[in-house]
Amino acid sequence: MILIISGASCTGKTLLSKRLTENFDIELVSMDSVKMDLYRNDTNCGFTPTSSNLQIAKKIWPIIENEISNAISEKRDLLIEGAYFFPEYLSKLPQEYIKEIHPVFICFSPEYVHSNYDSGILKYRNVAKKRNYVEDRKAEVFIKDYEILKEQCIKENIEYYYIESDYEDEMKKIYDSVAQILDKKF
Secondary structure (H helix, E strand, O other): OEEEEEEOOOOOHHHHHHHHHHHOOOEEEEHHHHHHHHHHHOOOOOOOOOOOHHHHHHHHHHHHHHHHHHHHHOOOOEEEEOOOOOHHHHHHOOHHHHOOEEEEEEEEOHHHHHHHHHHHHHOOOOOOOOOOOOOOOOHHHHHHHHHHHHHHHHHOOOOEEEEOOOHHHHHHHHHHHHHHHHHHHO
């Protein structure tokens, strides 16, 4: 099984993935690590660490696609985590792979962002992984990213999780939903 945890920035993808790999025997591929490996090996790779998610995604997609293909052909369970996997990428994969893939897309509602931007979203941004940069994007930019992802999920008919009020409670529901799928597998 291939589990993909994606979504826009600061939604808790890395923390959720960390908790899942602690509780289940599943290999993790971090798209942030792939991004930084590419960039550190070739600073002319076509993006910088602060490029748009779409620009980075276009460059790392062949690597992620290869990881998915290898894991499926080798019958390995794999969790791929990061903001660089978009709903339309599922349609780029061979049809026989789709039944092996469980995507999890996480978004915040605009109301949640407005109510929790400084006190929740930015404050807890580095809980799972220490990052060495300062966030300079405004809440409206995050909201736009979340709404675009939500619309992409709807267009591709892919389930997504929309955090609207109680972050801890709603993330627990996401974890429990994914854990149920993994429990059936393991």
